[in-house]
Amino acid sequence: MEDDRETQKHSGGTLRLFVDHDKCQGHGRCYISAPALFDADEEGFAIVRPGGVDGPLEAAAQSAVLNCPQAAIRLEGEDSA
Numbered sequence: 001m002e003d004d005r006e007t008q009k010h011s012g013g014t015l016r017l018f019v020d021h022d023k024c025q026g027h028g029r030c031y032i033s034a035p036a037l038f039d040a041d042e043e044g045f046a047i048v049r050p051g052g053v054d055g056p057l058e059a060a061a062q063s064a065v066l067n068c069p070q071a072a073i074r075l076e077g078e079d080s081a
């Protein structure tokens with residue numbers, strides 16, 4: 001089990017998602033395809049769920065970045081060394 005922790009550390013630690021609300025058009029691709037990471041506000045625009053991105057969520061987050069038609073999603077590493 002300790003090996004798993006080492007692997008997570010090695011993969012760069014926690015990543016964070018950001019949505020640029022000036023660019024988001026509310027298509028909904030992100031919160032439909034990755035509801036664990038995104039939610040929608042009352043008007044259908046994307047909001048990022050609280051918490052970091054790690055483990056299996058990382059692939060979903062990268063996919064959301066690539067599939068946002070407005071390029072409104074950014075995934076950044078948190079350098080907490």
Ligand code: SF4
Pocket residue numbers: 019023024025026027028029030031044045046067068069070071072073
């Ligand atoms: S896919 Fe992009 S444009 Fe569509 S709701 Fe999500 S952030 Fe907004």
